[in-house]
Amino acid sequence: MKDLVSYCPIEEVMQVLSGRWPTLLVYYLKDGVKRFSDLKRDNPTVSHKMLTFELRKLEHAGIVQRKVFEGYPLRVEYSLTAGGRGLVPLIDALGDWWDQLPGAVSMQPKIHQSALTGE
Amino acid sequence: MKDLVSYCPIEEVMQVLSGRWPTLLVYYLKDGVKRFSDLKRDNPTVSHKMLTFELRKLEHAGIVQRKVFEGYPLRVEYSLTAGGRGLVPLIDALGDWWDQLPGAVSMQPKIHQSALTGE
DNA sequence: CGGTATCCTCGGAGATACTG
DNA sequence: CAGTATCTCCGAGGATACCG
16 A cells, blocks of 8 residues: 555655656756657656656646647647746755755765665 | 766755655654654654665765664664755745645555556 | 664566557 | 557565564
8 A cells, every 4th residue: 555654745746756857857848848859868868658657747747738739740849837837946946955965975876775785 | 877867966866855755754853853763653654674774865965863872772863964954944845836836636645657647 | 672684576667669 | 759558677665584
């Protein structure tokens, strides 16, 4: 039963923003409209499937807007919603806080569990 | 090669705060000092291993302070560092933003990939 | 009591191929 | 071009048991 522990907004936001891509996508989108392939190019390491999934998640959350242009070839544009734009400064604030955080031993490329247990 | 895509602070913070527990733990700790078993009691669903791991992560990031009292039985107290306390209002801001976000169709207990594709 | 080590499982996420 | 479906695999994370 992977329920939410406490139904607080914090836990809900984190469910949307957790992971490597959501915040990055918001960032790439803050400059304006981007096509799916643009975002793909911005994040070369994200898989096709993941990108679709993350964008859907953000869309369902009301952060990102998806606009389809029928035709050939197909064309889909993504942009931040008004609400989504409000998220940008908050993420910025987190970044600033992090930079000033003393002892922020700049993170290893990827935190494996082993990185903290072993070594 | 699961490197960071862009070495921006955002991606680094998210690496620490991503997941279900980090923000919750910060929240439980904002009230003051807590023992390991307290935190365990606060989050009944977190596993022993996970709790240890998440606390280590927060400690290494300089957000949480760990204090061991030798003796029997052993006793360990956790608290927010000065820097960690600075995180609390930021998390609050996220929560507020989320609450006001229109179309915030209050999230399902857990977002499965299937929840967005299938259903 | 708090932490670590070991085992095991289940689902997150990559690769690939196909549709509109 | 954008999205979905299928298959596969690896590792995050639970359960358990044992130390200081």
